[in-house]
Amino acid sequence: MKDILSGNEAMARGAWEAGVRFAAAYPGTPSTEILENIRNYEDIESQWSPNEKVATEVALGASIAGARSLAVMKHVGVNVAADPLFTASYTGVNGGFVMITADDPAMHSSQNEQDNRNYARFAKVPLLEPSDSQEAKDMLKLAFELSEEFDTPVLFRTTTRISHSKTMVELGERPALEPLTVLEKDVPKYTMLPGFAKLKHPKVEQRILDLAQRAETLDVNRIEMGDPSVGIVTSGVVYQYAREAFPGASFLKLGMTYPLPQAMIEEFRSKVEHLYVVEELDPFLEDIIRLMGVKVDGGKDVFPITGELDPGSVARLLTAAGAPGADADLLAEPGPGVEGLPMRPPTLCPGCSHRGVFTVLSRLKVFVSGDIGCYTLGAMAPFGAMHACVCMGASIGMAHGISKVTDAQGQIKNQSVAVIGDSTFFHSGITGLMDTVWNQGASTTIILDNRTTAMTGGQENPGTGKALSGQPAAEVDIPKLVEALGVKRIAYMDPYDLTETEEVIKRELAVPEPSVIIAQAPCVLQFKIMNDPWTVDSELCTGCKRCLRVGCIALSLLEGEGEEDTLVEIDPVQCNGCGVCAQMCRFDAILPPVPVEA
Amino acid sequence: MTENGTTTNILISGVGGQGVLLASYVLGQAAMKEGYEVKQSEVHGMSQRGGSVVSHLRFGERLASPIVTQGTADFLLSFEPLEALRFFNWLRPGALLIYNTLRVNPSTVAAGLATYPDDIHGRIAETWPNSRGIDATLLAEEAGTAKATNIVMLGSIAAELPFPLETWRDIISRVVPPKTVETNMKAFELGRAAAR
Numbered sequence: 001m002k003d004i005l006s007g008n009e010a011m012a013r014g015a016w017e018a019g020v021r022f023a024a025a026y027p028g029t030p031s032t033e034i035l036e037n038i039r040n041y042e043d044i045e046s047q048w049s050p051n052e053k054v055a056t057e058v059a060l061g062a063s064i065a066g067a068r069s070l071a072v073m074k075h076v077g078v079n080v081a082a083d084p085l086f087t088a089s090y091t092g093v094n095g096g097f098v099m100i101t102a103d104d105p106a107m108h109s110s111q112n113e114q115d116n117r118n119y120a121r122f123a124k125v126p127l128l129e130p131s132d133s134q135e136a137k138d139m140l141k142l143a144f145e146l147s148e149e150f151d152t153p154v155l156f157r158t159t160t161r162i163s164h165s166k167t168m169v170e171l172g173e174r175p176a177l178e179p180l181t182v183l184e185k186d187v188p189k190y191t192m193l194p195g196f197a198k199l200k201h202p203k204v205e206q207r208i209l210d211l212a213q214r215a216e217t218l219d220v221n222r223i224e225m226g227d228p229s230v231g232i233v234t235s236g237v238v239y240q241y242a243r244e245a246f247p248g249a250s251f252l253k254l255g256m257t258y259p260l261p262q263a264m265i266e267e268f269r270s271k272v273e274h275l276y277v278v279e280e281l282d283p284f285l286e287d288i289i290r291l292m293g294v295k296v297d298g299g300k301d302v303f304p305i306t307g308e309l310d311p312g313s314v315a316r317l318l319t320a321a322g323a324p325g326a327d328a329d330l331l332a333e334p335g336p337g338v339e340g341l342p343m344r345p346p347t348l349c350p351g352c353s354h355r356g357v358f359t360v361l362s363r364l365k366v367f368v369s370g371d372i373g374c375y376t377l378g379a380m381a382p383f384g385a386m387h388a389c390v391c392m393g394a395s396i397g398m399a400h401g402i403s404k405v406t407d408a409q410g411q412i413k414n415q416s417v418a419v420i421g422d423s424t425f426f427h428s429g430i431t432g433l434m435d436t437v438w439n440q441g442a443s444t445t446i447i448l449d450n451r452t453t454a455m456t457g458g459q460e461n462p463g464t465g466k467a468l469s470g471q472p473a474a475e476v477d478i479p480k481l482v483e484a485l486g487v488k489r490i491a492y493m494d495p496y497d498l499t500e501t502e503e504v505i506k507r508e509l510a511v512p513e514p515s516v517i518i519a520q521a522p523c524v525l526q527f528k529i530m531n532d533p534w535t536v537d538s539e540l541c542t543g544c545k546r547c548l549r550v551g552c553i554a555l556s557l558l559e560g561e562g563e564e565d566t567l568v569e570i571d572p573v574q575c576n577g578c579g580v581c582a583q584m585c586r587f588d589a590i591l592p593p594v595p596v597e598a
Numbered sequence: 599m600t601e602n603g604t605t606t607n608i609l610i611s612g613v614g615g616q617g618v619l620l621a622s623y624v625l626g627q628a629a630m631k632e633g634y635e636v637k638q639s640e641v642h643g644m645s646q647r648g649g650s651v652v653s654h655l656r657f658g659e660r661l662a663s664p665i666v667t668q669g670t671a672d673f674l675l676s677f678e679p680l681e682a683l684r685f686f687n688w689l690r691p692g693a694l695l696i697y698n699t700l701r702v703n704p705s706t707v708a709a710g711l712a713t714y715p716d717d718i719h720g721r722i723a724e725t726w727p728n729s730r731g732i733d734a735t736l737l738a739e740e741a742g743t744a745k746a747t748n749i750v751m752l753g754s755i756a757a758e759l760p761f762p763l764e765t766w767r768d769i770i771s772r773v774v775p776p777k778t779v780e781t782n783m784k785a786f787e788l789g790r791a792a793a794r
Contacts, residue, residue: 002630004626004627004630004636004638108641132637132664160641161639161664161665164639164640164641165637165638165639165640165664165665166626166636166637166638166639166664167636167637167638167664168630168635168636237663237664239662240662240663240664241662241663241665243662243663244661244662244663244667310663310665310667310668311662311663311665311667312667312668312669312670315667329670329690330667330670332669333669334668334669334687334688335669335687336687337684337686337687338683338684338686338721338725341680341683341684341715342680342704342706342707342712342713342714342715343704343706343712344613344648344649344650344680344681344684344704344705344706345649345704345705345706346614346648346649347648347649347705349648380705381706381709381711382709382710382711545710548708548709548710549709551705551708551709552708553648553703553704553705553708554708555708556703556707556708557710571703573744
C-alpha cells in the first residue's frame, strides 16, 4: 500500500514498523509532528517530556529495560540532551535506542542554524540521514538494527525539507512483540563510574572503526555511476537537489554519514574525473573526506556555509565551478522580485493574551529579557519589547545577571524583566528562578501561562493537566512551585486589562526582591475562544493611530480623501473581541459588541 | 522542463490560516490518484497565523527535488494579491498566475508601519500579463461559506490540470466535513467557471 507521507509521518510509521515500544519528545519545529503521529499508534507508549534531556533519559531507560525506544527533538534540543547522549554512547543500549534530530537549515523557525551532524562525530555515535519519506521510514528501521548490533545510540538526522516534504511511501507492517518481563542488571555496562567508564572508552573508539567497516557494505551508501566527468558526494535532501540539477552525473549517495566508508569513497574518486561534495551548512562530509587524503575538487569553496540549497543553486554554483551537464532549465538566474512590498511576518493572533502585556512593556521601556515561544514576537514592531532571546529558559537567568550588575537608580528603563511562557518555564526556566532567589536577585519574572505549548501547535505540557494521549494527567501548580523555590512575592494580572497589567508590573519592578507575576489567560487559538467583534465609531475616531500600537491585524487604516479623513476600521472577520485596542483609544471611539437580547 | 520534461511545478502562496496547506494536500492526492509521482514541500512559519505561507507541489513521471526552483513554476496559485506579487518571479516565462483578489493586510500594514501597494490588480497585470484574478471569497460565500475559499481556488486551476472531475470530488469529499461536500463541490465549480 502506498501513501503520500511527510518525512515526519514516515518516521512515525518507521518507528511503528521497527517495533518501537517507547517514544518521548519535547515539541519543536520541524520535529513536532513525529510524536503527534506516533501517538496514533496505540502499541507505542509515547509521551511529551518537560524537555529534551528528560525525553532522552526516559527513552534510554526504556532501552536499558529492553525496549526499542526513540527520543525526538529539534536541533537545539540536542544541546539540552547532549549530557545523557554523550554518556549513553559509553553505556550503549539493550533495546535499540535512536535519537532523531530535526535540523533547520535557513532557520525557518529557529534561533540558530547549527549542523547537528557534528554531534555524531563528537559523541562517537553513528549518523543516518534520509533523503525522502521512503528512506525516512526505512532507514529508521535500519537505525534500530545498527543500534542493537553495535550496542550504540544512533543519531538520525532530518532537516526541515525532509520533515515537512511529502513524498510517496510504500507501507510495511509491525512485527509481533513479546512483553518484556525480565529486567537484567549489569553494573559495569550502565553505571558510569570512572573505573567502568575507562573500560568503555576504548570500546567506543573501536565501535566507530567497526561501524566504518560496516558502512562499506550498507546499501544506504551507494555509488550511482553516470557521466564520469562529474562525481557528486552528497546526502539527505541535497541528494535530490543534485539529482535534479545534474541528472546525468555520477553520485556517491550516503545514507550513513558518520562514520564514512573510506574504501567506497576512494573507489568513487578513482572512477570520476572531478569530485564535488555538495552539502548544506558545515563542510562535514568534506572535512572527513579531505582528512582521508582524498582529493576534493569543490566543496565549501563552491557552496555557501549558511542557509539552504535548492536545485537551482546547485546547478548554477557547480556549473560556475566548471562542472558540465546541468539541467539548462535550472541555470537561469532568478528574476528580480517587486521591491518595496510590505513584509508579512508572523504575528500575534487577534485576541492573543500576550498582546496586552507587550503593549504595556513597550510603553514602560523596560529591558525585556525574553524567551522562546509565540511571545518572542513581542520583539517585532510595533512593540519592540523584547531585547534579548537566546534559548529555552534563558530569560530568567539573563534578567538576574542583568539586574546583578545594573544600578536601576529608580528608573524603570534601567530595569529588566524576564518574560517566559508556561511550557518554556517547565522546560528550563525553573532553575533560573531558583538561582535568582538563591543568589539574592531582585528581578521580576512574568510567566505568560496560556495553558498550552502554543507556538508549535498547542501541545500539552506539565501544567495543562493532560498527557500526549489527551488523557487527564497531574498538573503542576505554578504558584506553589514558585513559592517552593523561595519566591515571596507572587502577583497575578489579567493581561487583557492594560491598566491592571501596567500597575502590577510597575509595582513589582519597584520592589527590591525577586517577584513572579502570573498572567493566566488561555490561548485563543488552541482553545477556540471566539468573541464578537468590536466596532469603530467613525464620528468619534480622530485617526490618531494610537490603537495601532497593539499590533493587531484586525485593525487597519481606512484612507479618506484628505489627510484628516483617515480613520481606523476593524475587520469583523478577524477581530476576536479582546478589547485591548479600545483601551488605547482616548476618544472612546472603539465600541464593544451590542449584546443580543434573549 | 525538468529531468524528463513531464514535471508540473505548482507554487501555492497565501496567508497562514487561509487553507493553503489543505489545498496543496488535495492537489497532491489528486495527482497520486492519477498515477503520478508526487512531491510536496511547505514552510509553516514560526507563528500559526498571519504570516506568509508557501507550498511547493510537483508531480510527474519521475522527479527528485520536493521543492520548486525559482523561475520554473508552471502555475502560481495565490490566495491573496500581495502574496501573488511577492512570488510571481517563481514562474517560468509564460506560466499562469491565478490569484484571489481579496486583500488581507499584513501586520506591518495593520500597525501603520507600511502601506499596502496601490492598485495591486493593475500592478499584477502589468508585472505578469498571464494572470487571472478571481474573487474566490465572494464565490465561496455564494456557494455557502467563506471557508470554502481554498476549494474555489482549487477549482480555478482545475481546468489546467489533467485530473478528471471524479478525482477532485473523491479527494475533496475525503478532506471536508461530510455535510459540506456539496457546498464545497459547488465552490469548486464556481472557481472552475470563474477562471475560464
